[in-house]
Amino acid sequence: MDVGYSCSAFLKGLRVRLLSEEDRRTGRAPPATENPRDVMAKFLRNMLKSMLKRIEDAPEDLSIGHPLLRKKGVLNSVKDLSAQIMRFWDDEYPFWVQDRASIKDPLLWWQDITKSDSADVLGVGFLTLSLVLNYSYLISHHWRSF
Secondary structure (H helix, E strand, C coil), X not given: CCCCCCHHHHHHHHHHHCCCHHHHHHCXXXXXXXCHHHHHHHHHHHHHHHHHHHHXXXXXXXXXCCHHHHHHHHHHHHHHHHHHHHHHHCCCCCCCCCCHHXXXXXXXXXXXXXXXCCCHHHHHHHHHHHHHCCHHHHHHHXXXXX
């Protein structure tokens, strides 16, 4: 499915959104050699931070926030996300897949892998991201490049 923009345009958009306030004020751009892995890790961390803040701002409203993040709390969610990102990039359990081409529906793969304690927070992040973006474009075509 064509959504009207390329993967490079998507990554460029992420880089723009991840500029610090000082960078925005001074007009400095992020380094041109910024690694897409770093961009995605920052994006996921910022997204998790926003999700956790919403939970903290309304602790009594159980309809706000993902139940897993509510259960784990801020510190465990942040710690687990960092560890799970490293496991994902290193192709360690539970992210290692012998034949990635055999995965016909990456969204279902992420749903299944989120059941593992070793992948749950990162899985919630990717599943949330897939709701925000066109999952057939991002996940089906480019999930291996992140």
